[in-house]
Amino acid sequence: MAGMSVDGLASGLDTTSLINALIKAEGAPQTALQTRLSATEAAAAGYRSLNTKFDALRAAAETVLKPATWSSAKATSTAAGVAVALGVAPQPGSLTFSVESVAASHSVVSNGTAWTNTKDPAGFTELTVYQADNVTPAVDADGKPKVISVGGTGTLADAVSAINASNYGLSATAVQVAPGKYQLQVTATSSGAETKFGLGSAFTEITTGTDAALKVGTTASAYTVTSPTNTFEGLMPGATITVNKAEKGVPVTVNVASDPGAVADKVQALVDAANAALASIKVATNPTGGPAATLKGDSSLGRLAGQVLGAVSYGVGTHGSPAAAGLELARNGGSIEFDREKFLTALADDPALVQSLFVGTPTGPGPDKVADTADDGAPGAVQRLMDLAQLATDTTTGTLTTLAKSRDSQADDIQDSIDAWDRRLELRRATLTRQFTAMETALSSMQQQSNWLAGQLSSLPTSS
Structure with missing residues (x-):
């Protein structure tokens, strides 16, 4: 009955439009929930996008921190x-x-062209592998002579298979040197002088194993x-x-x-990754931004951006500021600058200092063996960025990870409420449809009675 049309049955009213208007008015809370759902889903996507940016920052920092980077x-x-x-x-x-x-692999070949095809009898039932002098039998790990049994039906093909399966470091092939003429070539599977071997007088050396x-x-x-x-x-x-x-x-x-330039390239990649993360936070939290500003008013992201900038601007123990090696905040205060030439000059003058500024020194008491004094070790600017990015992106406890998951949970709850409203409004539409149908039916009945009475009245005789 919910889909039944009752428009103008007796009243002439557009009851469908009336019902739709009533449902729309009563469903205003659901519309608000749908708007809230869109915003919540956009926020979750925004956090995940930032998570990707910070994971790129983590990867770039990890690269700079590798010892191999500084020995490029x-x-x-x-x-x-x-x-x-x-x-x-x-x-x-x-x-x-x-x-x-x-280097070359040792290789021998059978004398003459004894075979017309690979199905010919091999002419021998076993092969003994000799040392380089082709006289002294070679022995395996157990001290036993290396002897290869042909097996099968004793064909040339069987001999090739047996040699290849012998585990003696030999590779065999039947070479067709002319139509209908085959020779058996056996080659050491590795190269070098130590691979020299012999297979007896029926074979001739064609390549000498050399280092x-x-x-x-x-x-x-x-x-x-x-x-x-x-x-x-x-x-x-x-x-x-x-x-x-x-x-x-x-x-x-x-x-x-x-190659100091390679080190500078990796530092530049780090700076680019950090600036990309900062720019994304700025766009997402812009209070006057458009649709891209999906995280307006999130103070935690503002703090995160401040921590990124602080990781670069703060001094590193007694080593001074990273700015001495070309890594500093831009004048606008919202991004990071890297002076490549300054970095290369500092790296050439004092590579240990530059590495300390970027990587840091082992934390804990310094040379004076006393904790909490000026010579204590400290993480460098890049290590601080690395730690910060890891805290933000950890798949279980990361700041951005948990924020995204929280929005996902909120979205699920909102969707449940929207679904409940769907059921409520469906029932309400059915009720209104029944009520308007009953009204139209009653009006129709009254009209029919009115018409009958009018007909009866009109049939009465009139006085002359």
Whole structure:
């Protein structure tokens, strides 16, 4: 009956519009709840957006705090065939050498072309692996000779499979050297002089296992550095050198130099992240802002912005202000500035001081061993930003996290109230519809009776 139209049945009134108007008037509290729900959901989204900004700040601060950041370096090589990769804490330095040889894997091939296809009989039921002299049997970890049983039906394919499955560091393949002509090639799975092996007189060496070799120096005191692979780790602290081409006697210089610019780049990324977080707070809390100002009047965000600025402006123990190394508040007081040139100059003059200003020194009593004195350790500006960002974004107890969750809970409660109003108004609409229908029905009945009476009256005889 709630959807039944009773418009003008007898009264000529637009009862549907009347019912809608009454429902709208009675549903004013629900409309207010819907407006409140939209604002609450927008606030939750606003807190999550800020949480993302502060998590980016945390990540940027974490990067700056890493020891590897402060030992940033860049490497160069004078030869295209020599590459240098830097690891943790590379040390600046230079090394000149020549690449005398590159690493190779030992390889042998069967004599002649004994097979026409891989299904031919291998011609042997087992293979003995020998040492480099091809005479002395090689032994496994248990001291037993390395012997490979072909198995299967004894075909060339079975021999290949057996060698590959032997766990003796060998890789086999049947090579078709001409149509209908196959030879068996066996190669060590690793490179270096120690990989040399033999398979008896039926096989011939085609590649000798060799180490990569670098010759350092040109005088009688020159020395050679070898590696079973083309990679040299630890030759220069924190650097890995890889060679791929031998050029005897051709000097190659590898240089590892500190890269203060890389440190400055990471600090700039931190400042950008901090300013992005501050700008987002300003937009979200602007009392005269438009739709983007979803968190107007939130004093906790104002305090959070102040803490970000304070982390940069406050001095660091006895080391002074971060401004001495180019990190300071902007003149407008609402953002952070980074003077790259000032930072690079300070880093060159006193890297330990700059690192103390940014990273800090271990907290607790200083050299005088007395707590709460001037020489006590203190967190640096970046460490303070890191701590602040972590407190704001912790997935369980973070300030922004809990604020967002609180708004989510409020939104759920408001939605429950809206749903209750939906049910209440639906019942009210049904009641009004029944009442207006009854009214129209009663009016119709009265009109019918009136019309009947009028007809009866008009049929009475009139006096002459």
